[in-house]
Amino acid sequence: MTRGTGTELRSLTAAQYHADDLGDTPTLSASVAHILCTQSPAHARAAHPKLNPQHVRQDEQRFDVGTAAHALLLEGREAVQVVDAADWRTKEAKLLRDDAREQNRIPLLAAQWADVQAMCESVREQLAGIECAPPLFVDGKPEQPISWEDDYGVMCRALVDWLHDDFTAIDDLKTTARSANPEGWTRTTMLSIGADIQACFYTRGIEKITGVRPEFRFVIAETSEPFAVSVVSPGPEMMALAEKKVAYALRVWAQCLRNGVWPAYPARVAYAELPGWEESRWLEKELREGDA
Numbered sequence: 001m002t003r004g005t006g007t008e009l010r011s012l013t014a015a016q017y018h019a020d021d022l023g024d025t026p027t028l029s030a031s032v033a034h035i036l037c038t039q040s041p042a043h044a045r046a047a048h049p050k051l052n053p054q055h056v057r058q059d060e061q062r063f064d065v066g067t068a069a070h071a072l073l074l075e076g077r078e079a080v081q082v083v084d085a086a087d088w089r090t091k092e093a094k095l096l097r098d099d100a101r102e103q104n105r106i107p108l109l110a111a112q113w114a115d116v117q118a119m120c121e122s123v124r125e126q127l128a129g130i131e132c133a134p135p136l137f138v139d140g141k142p143e144q145p146i147s148w149e150d151d152y153g154v155m156c157r158a159l160v161d162w163l164h165d166d167f168t169a170i171d172d173l174k175t176t177a178r179s180a181n182p183e184g185w186t187r188t189t190m191l192s193i194g195a196d197i198q199a200c201f202y203t204r205g206i207e208k209i210t211g212v213r214p215e216f217r218f219v220i221a222e223t224s225e226p227f228a229v230s231v232v233s234p235g236p237e238m239m240a241l242a243e244k245k246v247a248y249a250l251r252v253w254a255q256c257l258r259n260g261v262w263p264a265y266p267a268r269v270a271y272a273e274l275p276g277w278e279e280s281r282w283l284e285k286e287l288r289e290g291d292a
Contacts, residue, residue, distance in 0.1 A: 012145045014104055014143070017157070017159055018049065019049050020048070020049050020050045020157065022155070022157060025155050026048060026050040027050075027157040028150075028157070028249065028250065029201075030202065031194065032044050032047060033194070033197050033245070033249035034193075034198075034249075036248070036252050037194070040262075040264045040265055041252060041253075041261075042263060043264070065112075065116055065175075066177070066221075067106065068106050068112070068116045069119045069123070069221070069223070070173050070175055072117075073173060074137070074161060074162060075142050075143060078105070079105060080100075080105055080113070081096070081100035081103070081105040081107050081108065082109075083108065083109055084110055085109055086111075087109065088109070118225075119221070119223060122225075122226065122227035123221045126227075126228075126229040130231055134164055134166075134168060136162075136219060136231070137219075139164055139165050139166075140163050140164040140165050141162070141165070142162050143161065144160040144162075144163040145158070145160075146158050146205050146206070147205075148204075148209050150204065150205075150208065150250055151247065152250050153254065154250045154253055154254050154257075156201070156204075156205060158201060158202050158205050160202060168214055168215065169215045170199075170206065170214050170215070170217070171217050172199075172202075173219050173221065174195070174219065174221070175222075175223050176189070176220060176221070176222055176223065177222075177223050178222075179228075180221060180222045180230045182230045185220050185232060186232060190232070190234075196234055196239070196241070196242040197242055197245050197246060197249070199234045199242065200239055201246055202216060215233060216233060216234060217233045218233070220232060
């Protein structure tokens with residue numbers, strides 16, 4: 001796939017991208033690749049908009065400070081629509097809310113807007129003090145849809161939070177109601193949400209399109225005061241394992257598309273192995289009670 005093709009896809013709307021409106025062939029995304037690696041092909045098929053017409057994305061219309069701040073920080077004021085109302089119960093407020101959604105904007109009540117502004121102001125101040133090369137969220141464009149042909153002839157797609165103009169870096173904003181502590185986020189969140197697969201998948205896509213292998217930086221921002229921010233970039237060992245996961249997802253996806261068979265879990269009895277930590281825990285309990 002050429003650089004020009006990748007550029008053309010930047011004109012897609014968010015609705016077209018999420019509906020996989022890129023052609024007749026279902027494309028693989030990082031989120032579906034994560035499902036293939038952690039669940040099964042049957043789950044991946046159920047989560048794909050083109051393979052499962054009944055699929056409904058998780059409700060993103062409920063208010064969430066992180067979701068609104070994400071849009072405001074990346075896309076600017078035009079990404080949100082502030083409604084001067086106390087709540088959404090009146091007919092007028094509901095009409096304004098629905099109109100904003102039709103325009104692909106996030107509707108916010110005035111009180112919610114104040115919370116989002118406070119978070120964004122704090123995050124911007126912290127980002128300005130973080131030493132990165134290239135600097136975070138500058139000299140680039142937000143919400144960039146790309147597509148490419150990867151191994152096994154699999155068509156892939158990604159929606160890049162912030163793609164630097166020289167393709168040397170991808171910045172991805174993650175908001176969290178928990179902690180943005182780099183060690184804690186890496187240990188408890190990064191792998192569980194498939195962020196390692198996302199980083200590998202996106203960098204592969206940019207390299208296929210442009211020939212440049214970008215660095216991937218996760219910017220994690222807390223949604224409550226003090227709105228602390230950290231930056232995490234996957235290390236070489238994590239990316240090496242992620243490459244194996246992506247290769248597995250590509251291979252399984254290609255096979256399932258070709259055969260039209262999307263298996264779930266193995267059709268056999270699974271025998272549970274005793275974890276070493278559980279045996280140790282019980283032995284310690286016996287020792288304690290034996291000494292009592």
